[in-house]
Amino acid sequence: MTLGDRNFPLPTPRRSFFKKAAAISATLGAATSAWVAEPDPQSASVGMPAAHAADGTGPLKMAFIQWQPHTVPAAWSKGIEEVLKDQPQTQYKLLDGQNKVEVQVSLMDALINEGTAVIFLQPIDSVALAPSINKAKRAGISVITLNIDATAQHAAHVEMSHYYGAMEIARVMGEKMGGKGEVAILNAPPGIIIRDQRTNGFVEGLKKHHPNVKVVADQVADWSRKKAQDVLATILNAKPGLTGVYGVNDSMALGAVDVAKEKGLLGKLVIFGNDGEKDALESIENGELTGTQYTDVYQQGRFAASAATVLASGQVPATAFKKQAHLLMPFVIATRENVKQIQPSQRW
Amino acid sequence: MIRRHGISALPIFFLVTFAFFCAVVPRFATAGNLEALMAGYAFIAIVAMGESFAILLRGVDLSVGAVMALAGMVAFDASLILHLPGYLSVALALVVATFAGVLNGLLIVFLRLQPFIATLATLAAYRGIVFAISGRQLVPGLSTTALDDPWIIGLETYFDVGATLGVESIAVPAIPLSFLLMIVLLVLFEVLLRSTRFGRDFYATGGNPEAARLAGIDLRRTVLIGYALSGFCAGVAALLLVARLTTSTEALGNGMELTAIAAAVIGGVRLNGGMGSMWGPVVGTFLLGVVLMGLTLFGISQFVQQILTGAVLLAAIAHSRWLQSRRLLPSAPEGS
């Protein structure tokens, strides 16, 4: 079940109210359908505020446990706050996982004990946080994961459309390359779901749309711009005929841009990133980076918060989720042609 | 003439801090929170005890975090790739961890490397090995598979003390197995250090290695055993953490060495060696835990929390220095 595919009309500031309404109704629809899909015989009354704070009448507590400080979770948090501040009696706080799984687990424990109603989570590891998610579920807490899924079923997962987005990138990129050529992938360290999604989507996309574009290299560049520079320089030595580079995130793509600039290959290399960071968009405007998958991360936060308010209203108990809701964010493949449409307030 | 150490203020400080948070922070003194505290910090306390062995010997073990990752990954691979029965995986992980510690000892004793340098090198080496043997990267799909062997997962169990004792009126926190294990190790190690000749030799080796050597104490054996114990403790902690997470990650235990050293120093273990106990680091760990959990529940931002942790550390060191200065009278000179 996906919401929005390619070229979803980008929201502008004056449409913010409608955007929120749309978001809420969309999530309601998604959530309800999940619930309807597998009714849970155990949870008797739908109206029971099982997802409320255990205090019953106190303010609704929500918290977001991020991986570590970064532009993406910061933007999510802003989006969440925007929606929640309109809600009556809701408390929200942002917690930092300090890049350690045990810290996230500890924070989950603390939040569970505190009687939190909804927890937003960006898990550092999909398996390691599963026991904590189960624990939260048992306590009647809804867990909404952002971008990185966990192996335990939970209320909802809101992600940038990693897989389909990557497929789109492959399609647009192949067009830019004229339907043929050699591509190198600058990849993330293995073992993370998001890497597989973004890589597989890309590869499948090429196969489907541009079978003559071949992937000739796939190297790990650790999500880092600096590392990507070194890696691509090495790849170029081995494969001087390279015509395309796909960085699985923007930082790595920008590293490729740096190398291309240095070697004077800007016109010849087609470079795509993934995420839609401010810097990437600027680079596209300057004619350096060819394109990226842009997701309005603030919007992602808002979606998540909207889902949260629905769940916390008690209309859908957390224990009802045998099958979790899976929200894919609408995205745009931003290239020189359409990058101007992305408003400054939407850039992160 | 002052006979003994001034009584350390640490246990009192801990109780006062604990009481403070119980009174001020809502939901702090709940069974659930105390369970979370015990479960979240017992394994850290075990690493802190292991680290203390190294510090007591006038050294330091910077590789404890990496050894944790190594032991965790060994258990993971053994269970999910080699499909060994749980008790073997656990045993294998402990053996590897202890051996990693022995290797540290060998570098220090035979290559005469400074402990800081030796364990810094092994820190890098062990992390590298973890990446090389990581089942999550070698076998696709394992990164989303949870461990399910009862021997390993069983380490994360809770004992419902309240039900056993038949206490109905108040909610008694369930005691995690990791906490009980920590207590057992604490008792064993304290007895070892205080009441055996090896323990006395241990303090002597750390307090004045030259005097120990001249008294016929085998310095090499003492140092090797000390670092082996540090590795072993890291292994035990790793297994407890892996059980809690139902998986092992390559970054397991990242930064654990600093937490362990901080807990040890707060617990009164002197960085110059020769002075300290095992219960000190344990109390130090739980003090840190109480402060961090209390502040989180109180809503204090985590950056402020880090500042306060630093303040606790400084206070502990100042207290320790003050205790030392009270006892100081002219002591024998160090050579001409």
Next chain:
Amino acid sequence: MSGLALLEGRALSKVYGLSTVLHPTDVVVVAGEVRGLVGSNGAGKSTLMKILTGAIAPTSGHILINGEIASPGRPLEMLRRGVACIYQHSNLVAEMSVLDNIYIGRQPTRRLGLIQRKLLREQAQALLARHGMDLDLDAHVSTLSTVRQKEVEILKALALDARVLLMDEPTAWLSVADVARLHSTIDGLRARGVGIIYVSHVLDEVFAICDTVTVMRDGSVVADQPIAQLDRARVIELMVGKTLATQALGEANGAARSAPAAGVPRLRCRALSKRGEFHEVSLDVHAGEILCLTGLVGSKRSELVQAIFGANRFDSGTIELEGVPVKFHSPRAAIASGVGFVTEDRHRDGLMLDLSIAENLVAATLGRYRRGLLLAGERIRATALRLITALNIQPPDFMKPVRLLSGGNQQKVLLGKWLDLQPRLLILDEPTVGVDIGAKAEIYGLLRAARDNGMAVLVVSSDLEEVMTIADRIAVMVAGRVVRTRETCETKIVDLVRDMGAVSA
């Protein structure tokens, strides 16, 4: 019991490569006898000691313990057979109790290595009783005074049933009262038939406590006699030869010095006070004069001279340098005004141990060697060589790290650094602690030469013999106040002792 040879060394020698450090030597330790062992550094004393304790093996010769041959070079075996050494630096574990230290490494145990505490304590108490010593078994060693720590070390050796005790500079850092206490302990040991070798630079002590003395020089024994047959002058002469001996004694002093300089004193202090340290201190040092400031340990002399130098603060009073009022806020200011300071602890705050002799020698005068932004290496080398020759620093290798020199040579480097500054006033704090008699004599000669050249010299010293040897005038300080200032020619040691308030011996 006495007269029995407990430990005998026959024809012990030690050769390192081409150099013979110890020529074939006989030595005997007799039960119930305290034998002094004296000699300059390099005389072979420490080599002999190390052979006797088994720390090194002799090139030739053998050791007999109670008449039986002992394997050389095995320290643990020597220990086991009753030969123990009490070193100059502490071999106790400061953070452990007296009880733990005495039995370190050898506590009686049960299964699993658990210590039998009751038995341990009983054994310790019996030991204390047997030797008439009184120590708190549970006290942490770090809380004990130095002399009591020495007692713990002695007990440690006695717990091993040591019949022979080698003591290396046992009274370093001890006050007069503590030395007396240690000596009475040694008396007790002697009465119980223990044989003791007492190595010391302080000849007074050797004459006080020893029955016989062995004098070594250049790797050989030059005398081995009952102490009664010798006097101080003769012993010094045996140790360093005639020429240096005269420097070491007071005779060289009187002749050269001219009448006290008239007019403005180089240094004039009036009513210097610092709360808790010194009070209303007034003293003058003239050009061409050596003033010794003496007193008991704890009389705050070091704090006073540090205040004059600017390394310490004072609350009130005035200091004048050649009539000009000064108040140094830092040593740097003092040096700039021509005041030098040779510190008490050359290791801690005098020398940079890992740097070379040359680097240390020019450390206070680096400004002279500046050439643009760099240092003129050639000139530094030339200065270093000049000073090394003038001060007879051994070995004369200017690149050698100072850490590797003997105590006496280190002190000469430190002195050389300051003398090269050619200060108007040179302050020295305990300049010959831990320095052998040969180097001591050389240092005295250097100070006298500096004085003769018009320098004002202020020496803080607790060694009354030394004070009597080099001082032109003596100031006695007690508990932070100067109680008396005297001319040396009008003073005897007993006068000084009386001034200090100690009971005359």
